[in-house]
Amino acid sequence: MTAVSGQRPIGEEPADAESVAAQDLRALFGQSLTVFASFAGPAHLVETANPAFFAAIGQERARTGLALAELAPELAGQGVIAVLDQVYRTGEPCTGRDVPLVLGAGAHAREAFFDFTYEPRRDGAGTVTGIQLIGVETTQVKHAQRLMTEQRALVEQIARQAPLAEVLDGMARCIENLAPEQVLVSVLLADRDGRHLRHGAAPSLPDFYNQAIDGIATGEGVGSCGTAAHRREPVIVTDIGTDPFWDDFRELAGRAGLAACWSTPILARDGSLLGTFAMYHRSPRVPQDSDLALARVFADTASLAIERHHIEQAKAAAEARAEAARAELTNALRAENKLRAEAEQRAEAAAELAARMRTAAAAQAAAPHPEHCQLGGPDGCTASAELKVADSWGDSAWGCTTHVEEAILTVRSVFIASEELGGLAAYLNR
Template sequence: MTAVSGRRHPAADPAPAGQAAEEDLRALFGHSTAVFASLAGPEYLVETANAAFFATIGEERARTGVALAELVPELAGQGIIALLDQVYRTGEPYTGRDVRVVLGSGPHAREAFFDLTYEPRRDTDGNVTGIRVIGVETTQVKQAQQLMAEHRALLEQIARQAPLAEVLDGMARCIEKLAPQEVLVSVLLADPDGRHLRHGAAPSLPDFYNQAIDGIATGEAVGSCGTAAHRREPVIVTDIATDPFWADFRDLAGRAGLAACWSTPILARDGGLLGTFAMYHRTPRIPQDADLALARVFADTAALAIERHHTEQAQRAAEARAKAALDDLATAVRAERELRADAEQRAAAAAELAARMRAAAAAQAPTPHPERCQLGGSSGCTAPAEIKIADSWGDAAWGCPAHVEEAIINVRSVFIASEELGGLAAYRDR
């Protein structure tokens, strides 16, 4: 039991000055959140301590008259007893800032930080008879400072457009480092249709586990994450071994050494599903308010990173589409120019051919020739014969302007039967 009491009235129960001073300290620190203990002798027997001291080491160890090393055996090897020895031996007080202390053992161990002062207790002759320990736990302050520093670093990563996988992996590792108890963090990303979850980051989970849950559906009773994504609200499973949500994944979780999973949906500003943020534990565990707050903070941070990633993807896709459209337009413009140039060349060649044909018709008009076109094929042609053409083998025929033009254009060996009017060379140059 704690030995904290009020100060006795000196008139009713006179006490030595040293004892009265101790009672004053007990009165001052009795209800304080600061840690106070008065240790006696070189064994550091806990003579008295306030409620904050016993709350720190564990209420189950709240007793006096026991040596500190026996009451809190985990302090051995942490330098605490050595510092007490130094103060007891030298009589010089000691003050330490953010002194790290591991309290408890095994799965119940926790890391704590304190600003501590060790003051020597003296008798009337000035001899050191014990030590007073006064301290303030700074664990939450230190964790808050670390949290803010890590959170700021993540926001800077997002601002400089670091790859999403890098941001999410760094976030998971940050939480695992800051959490007072072992936690394994996982981030799953929602498919565009919101029906499946894909691996995003989980640096401490086994590869086989990450591969097995990559692509799980969102829906009721699909583990913690599938259900949280489906409900758009946190799902806290404190014991995977007995929870019905994990019926289909219980063996998988057992092989991975997972016993609890708290999942928070990651939602966009418009309420759309972006993914899930999960905190796994190796023993069944109920979350504290601080755990839930941490999950919300980093779920919001993950949402910021994922939305930024989606925006960048959409921007890159839009830029790619715009570039493709410009490339298509440039190709179309080049093709149009080529077609126009070809058409102009064809028009010029046709005009030249038409002029040569008119000249040929005029020059050959006095020459005896058939009355009708000989180039109509089996169907015949009743148009007047006006122009004589020949081929490179010496064959010749008379035809109308339409069939002559068709023959010259389509039969490569045909030319106007007049070298003066261009003949074979003019056709080949065309």
């Protein structure tokens, strides 16, 4: 059966937020019940007891006329029978505060805490004939203290910017420890577009299950979590084996040993989807008001942690972009400075070369024009010196057309020059 009506989406402010918070606190930590029982004789036969006493030890054991050790044998090993023996023997009353007891056995066992008063009963002669027990169950008070401690620890983790995975894993384990019955907690995180859910934390669910649902779509009928994310309201599936929302995941849930799933959306302050908070059970189960209140309390805590994580992510991304921009600007300035330095070096080299060429030209201009070719090598050349060639180092010589052509083809950077090193003018005007 799927039930969703009447549930307040987490993150959505109700008309009276204080009254809803107060209702959640009452659901989680309601009025403690006073237990009463009267025992007779040294065997501590249960003569009478109020409904709260039988509710504490289990309604299936609501009988009188049996010894307490026979009715609830688990109490013998926890000191209760020993205290009754002492009070019966000495006639002195006894009290105990926050006495821890494990009531029931096996899958039905639960831990509880009590404040007890043991008073001896006497007959007309003053002889102890039995004991009256009055107690107040303080289990809810202890759970309230543990919840406050765990909540404070989680808020401190969020404040010191602990990794989101660490916060969510700690929160899941906390709920699993606080819940009166076995529960397996899962937190899924929504993608930025809100269309898919990713694994956030699920310390007690099998790895194959977490891997299989990592990335599931949000949408109507996509299990409890996909539907809750789509509707933005809690979805309570009390029996996975028959609920149509689980048609595509029923075999997977069966392999994981899951029979019920209650999912609550985690919403940001602006109503956007942050993820889902789910409580799984090993057997079909209908949630109590305290279960739903616990889900709302911790979904609000998860919302705080996830929003803080998103803020830190955005801040880190902005800082990374700013750092990249600064690095790019620095590189551009370095490149600009390098190019400027290279340009200055080239300008200086060009100026130096020009100066050398001017000096060489002036020196060569004063040299007489030879009669014969100077490029003939050791054997000399008797041809007329018709053309002048020069190089970039300032050297020059006169030669015939044949040897000038050889020089131009053989020697690097040789060019025909006028007497003023005017370049091709002399060649064009030859």
